[in-house]
Ligand SMILES: Nc1ncnc2c1ncn2[C@@H]1O[C@H](COP(=O)(O)OP(=O)(O)OP(=O)(O)O)[C@@H](O)[C@H]1O
């Protein structure tokens with residue numbers, strides 16, 4: 029089966045500073061892969077590289093079998109990639125509806141998107157005209173998740189969505205991710221520092237350290253949590 | 263008194279027409295297009311050509327829009343887009359382009375001051391005052407321009423994409439919006455608006471190769487105090503344009519000519535966000 033995402037030894041960074049060193053990983057359709065690692069190890073840089081925001085120094089990235097190594101972000105997005113950035117990922121001054129519509133290829137997809145929102149976070153439909161910036165922190169994260177699922181993505185890139193959230197909201201987001209995994213064939217790359225959440229939701233995990241993948245395993249394996257915790261505390 | 267009030271309102275309308283294209287380009291591209299003055303001049307000459315061809319003077323407005331859009335299309339593709347990552351250089355380049363447009367006009371039309379026919383002449387009796395009909399008509403035209411832009415931004419898919427690019431271009435790109443296209447369309451539209459403004463002001467002033475310069479300076483200052491909001495721009499045009507009219511008629515036209523720039527500088531000093539909310 030063609031992988032949803034295949035990364036072949038990419039190196040990337042900011043100008044002269046190389047942050048990622050020969051990262052390789054694969055996400056199958058319908059699979060959730062968690063990427064864990066300490067602050068500043070390059071997790072967000074990895075997602076930005078996949079999304080086409082950063083030039084690649086070496087290596088190759090394929091999405092659904094197509095080479096996207098040199099493609100621009102909007103082209104990658106139009107291939108069915110939904111990206112939830114770690115920061116500033118909503119238009120605060122736009123309404124809930126406008127935020128979601130922006131993720132669709134055309135306004136004709138709105139009925140389908142609406143149905144997807146109804147499935148995941150129905151409360152958003154009651155607040156569809158509200159400005160996104162007036163939602164609470166947890167609600168904004170739910171809107172982010174709803175937006176990323178609205179266009180029925182083939183690949184979902186999520187950057188530390190649980191950061192600073194209450195346990196009840198985290199549980200809700202996890203439930204939606206699991207449901208999406210069961211429903212669609214989307215591959216999901218989940219960047220996390222919250223180990224229990226990541227292992228509860230993901231099928232497999234990799235651990236990053238200083239721009240390299242230093243460990244990998246099955247999320248359900250006994251001792252996985254302890255193993256990851258050791259990496260994160262080192 | 264009534265005449266002064268009408269002067270304030272009509273001046274604000276004209277300023278709004280002149281500055282709206284600059285504001286649009288500034289919002290999307292985060293650069294001030296200093297070729298805006300040259301594009302205003304281009305619009306003035308579109309009106310002049312219309313007169314020389316013996317066409318209905320109203321025809322000068324679509325003619326100017328066409329000239330401006332074509333010039334804007336070329337400028338964006340050839341000059342502004344390659345300097346995407348170097349906004350300061352892009353601004354300098356538009357400055358140079360303004361000069362090139364002016365010189366080209368000198369080559370084709372000569373240096374002398376010329377006059378385009380007014381689409382509307384005569385006066386209208388308003389509030390017991392006999393006032394220039396053409397100046398009055400500027401008010402509904404400016405309102406229509408403003409509403410048209412607002413409708414485009416708030417009522418269409420392209421407008422939504424444009425607002426998204428104004429607010430956060432990287433985020434917009436990540437959602438599948440081709441921001442290069444949005445920039446292109448915006449620049450062409452902003453240039454067309456500049457030229458239309460140039461055609462609109464020709465019956466009020468003469469046509470010459472430098473006619474756009476004072477308007478550019480005022481439009482620039484107005485955009486600086488308005489940020490990216492059309493409503494703020496309208497407010498700024500009323501307040502600063504009003505001050506200009508009052509200073510011109512009560513003190514001296516020379517002082518009036520620099521009132522907008524002076525007041526804008528003071529406003530930015532005391533309230534950096536200017537007329538924008540927040
Ligand atoms: N825009 C940038 N320009 C230059 N260097 C950057 C930039 N963004 C991040 N870096 C550097 O790249 C490295 C990796 O940062 P990155 O944001 O990818 O880490 P991260 O694993 O996502 O961390 P966190 O868990 O804190 O989000 C860090 O050393 C950081 O300082």
Ligand SMILES: [Mg+2]
Pocket residue numbers: 071072073114187188
């Ligand atoms: Mg990060």
